[in-house]
């Protein structure tokens with residue numbers, strides 16, 4: 001039996017009655033999934049057919065996904081080749097390809113690619129460089145809106161000067177949570193003519209902060225006056241330094257958090273790692289210390305679900321009014337409704353409506369009738385909506401009990417009941 005803790009969600013779009021159990025729709029090039037290539041990570045139906053059965057890896061496991069590996073805190077020895085893959089090294093290589101394909105204007109040069117993917121962002125060595133250079137980068141340039149070439153010759157060659165509009169800092173960020181449905185939300189929002197979003201996850205505020213704000217802005221798509229710049233990096237929500245850093249960029253930043261039943265989220269997180277590491281210990285072995293003893297909150301797949309704790313850190317920097325909490329479950333059962341709330345929150349006209357979605361019975365998820373830049377119907381790739389491994393009911397129940405007080409606290413803090421208990 002496939003475990004889906006959110007199975008009770010009542011479908012609102014027609015035909016949304018069952019979840020898929022296999023990934024028939026594949027993204028043979030996982031990089032397309034996070035790169036903002038034409039059509040973003042969505043695959044047209046013919047493409048899905050062609051790609052069926054291909055490698056499961058995703059760019060988001062390396063430069064995407066981004067949250068600490070589900071093994072963090074449990075694996076002391078240097079990772080084996082296979083484990084390295086699970087930890088995202090392969091993903092980083094793929095991410096490189098993604099960047100090449102998706103942001104050719106900026107990343108068409110392999111050297112540049114190397115810098116972005118490996119150069120201090122997301123690697124241990126990089127973390128060292130990062131902390132060493134934080135002092136430098138934390139000096140916010142006096143006016144980042146003056147033409148960058150007057151200040152930063154090194155960036156001049158990277159960013160073509162042509163094209164309408166300007167590159168701006170994001171006014172809104174999807175900061176989490178990993179496996180919450182962040183990719184779906186971003187791709188849905190990209191349908192809006194007043195939203196321009198970076199396709200890949202830049203991981204600036206967690207891994208790449210040492211590169212400086214000007215570098216970050218140089219990654220952004222150009223926008224015209226009135227358009228909103230966005231990016232999504234799900235690991236932001238759980239990374240200690242991120243709220244302060246985002247506040248440093250702009251205290252007005254709007255923050256979107258897609259949350260999902262933490263039990264299902266943890267299993268989804270585990271499923272992602274398992275897809276790349278077949279020999280992984282069982283979910284149960286990783287989630288509990290001894291048998292069904294203490295829940296292991298050092299395991300990131302468990303820790304990420306302590307939403308109340310993470311939110312408490314953010315609230316030291318941002319008032320609650322700056323947040324929108326999107327239900328990952330409703331994003332599946334009623335995508336137009338949830339995206340409607342997001343459009344309101346962003347001050348946008350409700351352009352994305354029911355008319356944009358259809359339920360794809362094979363995928364088991366809502367898909368777009370026509371994705372941004374594409375011509376036909378598109379679903380997310382096969383790493384979105386994976387079958388989950390079988391997890392014993394006792395394990396699920398034990399985790400539900402564990403999360404209950406944290407969930408209640410989270411409902412209290414946000415004023416929203418997500419119905420997970």
Ligand SMILES: Nc1ncnc2c1ncn2[C@@H]1O[C@H](COP(=O)(O)OS(=O)(=O)O)[C@@H](OP(=O)(O)O)[C@H]1O
Pocket residue numbers: 060064065177178179180181182183184234267268269271328331332365366367379380383384385386387
């Ligand atoms: N429309 C649509 N299509 C496919 N998948 C959808 C969709 N809407 C939400 N979801 C759910 O998104 C889950 C993946 O979440 P994220 O995109 O946040 O993952 S990641 O952190 O970026 O890796 C993914 O989790 P799994 O089902 O566990 O794979 C999906 O349940």
